[in-house]
Ligand SMILES: [Ca+2]
């Protein structure tokens with residue numbers, strides 16, 4: 001079935017950001033960042049980033065999809081948001097924070113400037129190598145979210161939210 005004008009019209013003025021976050025298991029192996037919080041930002045001429053849309057989670061394989069975000073109201077006046085992607089080691093299941101109480105997070109250094117409407121696939125993104133320990137602790141592979149999933153799927157016990165420092 002061909003796309004109707006109404007279908008195309010529904011996409012105009014919105015951008016959907018997709019991609020996948022990884023973390024370093026070691027120097028050569030990457031593993032997906034599962035069930036971590038992602039926030040999309042817009043870069044502004046003042047050099048700061050401002051959140052756009054609502055935070056959401058990666059899936060078990062690290063993939064994410066922001067859903068539709070208004071793209072036609074960039075405050076800098078240039079059409080299209082200037083996309084930066086952030087990932088945080090937190091969810092309703094668990095959080096990993098540093099010694100000052102802030103969540104471990106990573107931001108993309110690439111800026112996708114003046115993103116056109118439609119789907120923006122930013123591809124594979126990787127968290128910092130020197131913070132890999134935080135992502136080990138958070139990870140589905142052997143960390144907090146894995147423990148939650150194990151208990152939830154085996155004995156039906158949903159552990160309370162866990163915070164690790
Ligand atoms: Ca902007």
Ligand SMILES: [Ca+2]
Pocket residue numbers: 074076077078079080081082113114115
């Ligand atoms: Ca812009």
